[in-house]
């Protein structure tokens with residue numbers, strides 16, 4: 246099942262630079278592990294924003310929720326999920 250996910254990140258100043266850097270490093274490692282495993286198909290920066298669009302290929306809504314809710318930056322994100330179905334004009 247394919248999902249297009251937009252993540253907007255807003256880390257409050259109260260978190261502090263050191264903690265924010267640690268969270269970002271954990272986020273990167275977590276993301277890259279899931280990319281290597283094939284569930285996180287790709288990630289793109291939204292130009293000019295602290296946000297990304299990501300494509301996930303996972304078995305269930307529950308699995309996507311598990312992945313997203315375990316993101317180290319999850320407490321500081323607004324997340325929008327769009328489930329994708331096959332378009333009738335798609336050739337592949």
Ligand SMILES: O=C(O)CC1=CCC(=O)O1
Nearest residue numbers: 254272273276295296297
């Ligand atoms: O920087 C972001 O957009 C947040 C993020 C999600 C996965 C990752 O590595 O960074």
